[in-house]
Amino acid sequence: MADIVLDHVSKRFPDGTTAVDDVNLKIGDGEFVILVGPSGCGKSTCLNMIAGLEDISDGQLRIGGRVVNELAPKDRDIAMVFQSYALYPHMTVRENMGFGLKLARVDRAEIDRKVNQAAELLELTELLDRKPANLSGGQRQRVAMGRAIVRSPQAFLMDEPLSNLDAKLRVQMPTTVARLQNQLGTTTVYVTHDQTEAMTLGDRVAVMRAGVIQQVGAPEELYQRPRNLFVAGFIGSPAMNFLPGTLEDGRLRTPLGDVVVPAEMRAKLQRAGAGRDLIVGIRPEHFEDAALVDGRLADGLTFTAVVEVLESLGADKFAYFRVEGARATAKELEELAADAGTGDAPGSDQVVARLDPASRAREGQQLRLWFDPGKLHLFNPGNGAHLTL
Amino acid sequence: MSTRTAAKASWAAGNTIVVVAALIPVLWLASLSFKDPSTIADGSFLPRRWTLANYRGIFQTSLFTRALVNSIGIALIATVLAVVVGSMAAYAVARLRFPGKQVLVAVTLLIAMFPAISLVSPLFNLWRQLGLFDTWPGLIIPYLTFSLPLAIYTLSAFFREIPWELERAAQVDGATPLQAFLQVIAPLAAPGMVTTAILVFIFCWTDFVFAISLTSTSASQTVPAAIAFFSGASQFQTPIGSIAAAGVVITIPIILFVFFFQRRIVAGLTSGAVKG
Numbered sequence: 148m149a150d151i152v153l154d155h156v157s158k159r160f161p162d163g164t165t166a167v168d169d170v171n172l173k174i175g176d177g178e179f180v181i182l183v184g185p186s187g188c189g190k191s192t193c194l195n196m197i198a199g200l201e202d203i204s205d206g207q208l209r210i211g212g213r214v215v216n217e218l219a220p221k222d223r224d225i226a227m228v229f230q231s232y233a234l235y236p237h238m239t240v241r242e243n244m245g246f247g248l249k250l251a252r253v254d255r256a257e258i259d260r261k262v263n264q265a266a267e268l269l270e271l272t273e274l275l276d277r278k279p280a281n282l283s284g285g286q287r288q289r290v291a292m293g294r295a296i297v298r299s300p301q302a303f304l305m306d307e308p309l310s311n312l313d314a315k316l317r318v319q320m321p322t323t324v325a326r327l328q329n330q331l332g333t334t335t336v337y338v339t340h341d342q343t344e345a346m347t348l349g350d351r352v353a354v355m356r357a358g359v360i361q362q363v364g365a366p367e368e369l370y371q372r373p374r375n376l377f378v379a380g381f382i383g384s385p386a387m388n389f390l391p392g393t394l395e396d397g398r399l400r401t402p403l404g405d406v407v408v409p410a411e412m413r414a415k416l417q418r419a420g421a422g423r424d425l426i427v428g429i430r431p432e433h434f435e436d437a438a439l440v441d442g443r444l445a446d447g448l449t450f451t452a453v454v455e456v457l458e459s460l461g462a463d464k465f466a467y468f469r470v471e472g473a474r475a476t477a478k479e480l481e482e483l484a485a486d487a488g489t490g491d492a493p494g495s496d497q498v499v500a501r502l503d504p505a506s507r508a509r510e511g512q513q514l515r516l517w518f519d520p521g522k523l524h525l526f527n528p529g530n531g532a533h534l535t536l
Numbered sequence: 537m538s539t540r541t542a543a544k545a546s547w548a549a550g551n552t553i554v555v556v557a558a559l560i561p562v563l564w565l566a567s568l569s570f571k572d573p574s575t576i577a578d579g580s581f582l583p584r585r586w587t588l589a590n591y592r593g594i595f596q597t598s599l600f601t602r603a604l605v606n607s608i609g610i611a612l613i614a615t616v617l618a619v620v621v622g623s624m625a626a627y628a629v630a631r632l633r634f635p636g637k638q639v640l641v642a643v644t645l646l647i648a649m650f651p652a653i654s655l656v657s658p659l660f661n662l663w664r665q666l667g668l669f670d671t672w673p674g675l676i677i678p679y680l681t682f683s684l685p686l687a688i689y690t691l692s693a694f695f696r697e698i699p700w701e702l703e704r705a706a707q708v709d710g711a712t713p714l715q716a717f718l719q720v721i722a723p724l725a726a727p728g729m730v731t732t733a734i735l736v737f738i739f740c741w742t743d744f745v746f747a748i749s750l751t752s753t754s755a756s757q758t759v760p761a762a763i764a765f766f767s768g769a770s771q772f773q774t775p776i777g778s779i780a781a782a783g784v785v786i787t788i789p790i791i792l793f794v795f796f797f798q799r800r801i802v803a804g805l806t807s808g809a810v811k812g
Contacts, residue, residue, distance in 0.1 A: 200704050221710040233701035237723045246719075247709035294709070304708075 149211030149301040149334060150176045151197060156206035158192050158358075166192040168358040169206070174302075177332045179325070181349035183339055184381070185486035189358040190338045194304050197336060199223050211301055221250075226295035230307040232287045234279040240266075240290050241275040247298045265297045268327070285316045292327070302334040309344065321347050342382050346370070354378050356482070376426060376531035377479040379524055385431050385465065386483075387524070388498045389475040392427040399520075401427050402473040403450045406520040412535050419534040421527065426475045428524035431465065434500030436508060437515035447519045455497075457510045464502040466514065473498060479531045562787070568780035576776050590781035594766075600782060602754040603762030607786065610672055610758060611740040614679040618736045619729055621680075622687025623695075627717065629688060630695035631703075648685035652678075656749045663750055670752045678746050683736040690735065694728025695721070730797045738790055759786045 151174040158167040167189040174180045182190040195201040197208065199220035208215055215223050226247070234243050242249075244265060245258045253261075266272045269289045279287055288308065295303055309320050325348055328335050339345055345352045346366040353363040354377070362374045366382075373379035379387050393400045394416070399408050408416070437449050452468035473496040500516055508514045525534045568576065572585040594600040628634070629641060659678060660669070668674035698721060706716035722729070747761035754762075763782050766775040 198704075198708055200707065219712075220704075220707040221712065225708065227705065227708040229701045229705060231699060231701050233699065233705035235702060235705075235720055246706070250710040250715060294705075298709075 150174060150178075150209075151302055151334060151336065152207075152209040153193070153197075154207040154209065156193075156196060156208055157204050158189070158196060158201060159204045166358050167196070170358075170360050172353060172360065172363065174334060174336060177334055179328050179335045179337065179348065179350045181337045181339060181345040181352045182355060183342055183345035183352055184355035185482070186340055187357075188355040190340075190355050191306055192358075193355070194227075194306055194336060194338045197302075198225055198227050198304050224301045225304055226298055226300040226302075227304040227306065228291045228295050228308040230310055232279075232291040232308075232311075234287055234290055234294075236279050239276050239278055240271060240282070240293075243279070243290055244293045244297045247294065251298075261297050261299075262293075265293045268296070268330075269293045284312055285320075288312060288316075288320070292324075296327070296331060296333075300333070302336065303328070305335065305337045307339055308337075310339070310341070317344075324348065343384055346382065352382075354381060356381075356479075372533075372536055373524070374533055374536065375479070376428075376477055376526045376533075377483065379428050379526070379533070380480060380483045383430065385499045385501075387428045387430050389477075389480060389526075390427045390429070390470070390473050390498070391475045391528075392425040392525070394421065394423050394425055399425070399427070399523075399525075402470045403518075404448050406448050406523070409521055412521070412523075412525070415535045416525065419527075419532070421525070421534045422529075424528055425534070426477060426480075426526040426528045428526060429498075429518060430522070430524075431499045431501040433522040434466075434502070434516050434518050436502045436506035437517040438507065439503050439505060440517045443519070444517060446521075447517050449515055449517045451513050451515050452498075454508050454510055454512060454514050457508055459504070462504060464504055464506055464508065466500045466502055466506075466508050466516075467497055468500070468514070468516075469496055470498050472496070475528070477526075477528050477531060565780050565783050568776060569784045571777060573773075573777055590777040591785075594778050594782050594785070599754060599757075599762050599765060600759070603757050603759045604785070606672070606754070606756055607741060607758040607760075608789075610675050610679070610756070611737055613672070614676045614683065614740045615733050615737045617676070618680055618683045618687045619691075619733050622684055622732065623691050623722070623725065623729060625684070626688045626691035627695055627721070630692040631700070644685040644688055647681065648689075652682060652745050656745060659746075660749055669750060670756050672756055674750050675746055675756060675758070678750070679736075679740045679743065683739050686739070687732045687736055690732045691725065691728050694725045694731075698724050734793055734797060737793065741786065741790065 151172075153170050153172040156167060156170045157165065159165050170189075170193060172180070182193055184190050192201060196203050197210075199215070199218060199222075203216050210223060210225070235246065238246065241262055244262045248258045248261060262275070263272070266275055269292060271286070271289055271293055274282060274286060274290075279290065282290065288311070291308065295305075305324075308324070309317050312320060321344055324337075337345075337348060339348075346369075349366060351363060352366055352369055354361045354369065356377050362369060362378045364372075369378060369382045373382060376389075380389065390401050390403065394408070397408055397413060399406045437444065440447070452470060454466045454468050456465075456467040458465040458467075502508060506514075523535075526532065527534055564581070567581060567583055569590050570586050570588070571578075571583040572587045572589070575584050578584065629637065655678065663669040663674050668677070702720055702724070703716050706720045707713070711719065742760065743758070744760040747758045748764060751757045751761055757765075759782060763779050766778050766782070
């Protein structure tokens, strides 16, 4: 068991690109930390540097208090689970799991004992004499996990270990992984591009963008108090809605209507030195069907919109509607849209609201919606900073 | 008749023609080796009078038996060296980024295309100066020159097919780069190594140009060179029967080699390594 400290760690490639830029991250002993971000944000490079598979250009990496910058992977006492599982195809499951111990010259009886123990934990006992080619995807994934835990290393590094599983297993496996980590109490760094996976798994989540850590915190903190536009747009599903806004005489003009800015928020804006133009962020669940809002109706803003699509999920209803002139533009939002690969990622003029299932909203019909201005997130469109934290 | 049967029939016919065309000279050679000297020129495909005298003859002359030992020794050493050195080089070409890699690959290709015959006279002089003339190393070195490019090309193609993550996994599991190579990469590249070994072995085993020019005695003469020195019972008689018998004898190891390793060459070993 050990803590992992990244102290001003950077990675520059020979062609001049900076993949990881001055990352500072302390991963406590036994902690489960997730690195999350869109593809190419440097999260895998970070993990590879911790593993020793990539050189560190700058900064210091310490595992258990020991500087390991110059150590080969084999001397770092870590185990890694790869996205492709990387099982040795010419070895049986037993040999795959025992390979690390065999290299460490542990005696055979001890290897057998440890492999059997790990196999039991992962329900692999019956598969021990099979070759990887004869295993299903989920089984291969478990063998890869088994290979990591057999060695009882100082830390587990996991590089998108679930992204090759089929949809059903992907829902089950995070719980298995979390339970396993709890049981073993081993420090774990887990890389994923899937923010839902990150939110459900981690003690703490670090959101990365373009080689820079944007924010580190508990899942709720990232969700409720995103430090900037990127984190706000990346965390949460469906994503936060972003609208352009203008600040005029204490009133905020948005495409949904004008809002009187609460005094507390106004003070924060002043302190942050906010300009006239802002980006307004609203989480889908902060909208409500006006018909279902009782006493608080006057405290918020009501507006009407035509519901384009209505998704009924039982516990929730998601209403998608379009608002004229609602396209907020910022570099961060374009990046997020590009990563999602869709036009209706955050930044398009479609707005989504999560409604109470009792709502009588109908597709193609007008709906009166309400929201609480106190729940708004206001961002600086220039640098993406959150102005009202 | 359906089109599928027709297609099958035409494939079968085509294959038969190719196989027969390839086998007739070999069978002719085999037939000659069993013929009695008096019937050797009778033009009959099957020997009229069978004899093993030709085989007995060549195995009784030290010229052939010594040459056989030389051939086996030289070809095996050259093959082992080519595969060992070649797989290291091929691994570097397939996996590492280093300055001058393109140049290295281009030069390798250039060497492979160089006409061997043009090297013979310079090598002859050089080898005599260096004392390598008529020695085993004297043949092994030029064989390596021409078989290494081949080995590097075939092996790097095989290495490229092996997922890189396997090697990273081995490193994280505690393997040194050498252990990762020997215990993970090499077993997976085994089919490639065997294929390469067969190709290199055949090249060395059948070479005539270097063997005839760079050797002079039974100290290093290989079979193809020794055959040229076979003599008949009198100077007016060509030793066709003995040559044919020697030809058959040296073809057998190659046939065995290929038969034995065919399965390994064909079988893909990497299935199940990664997803999918």
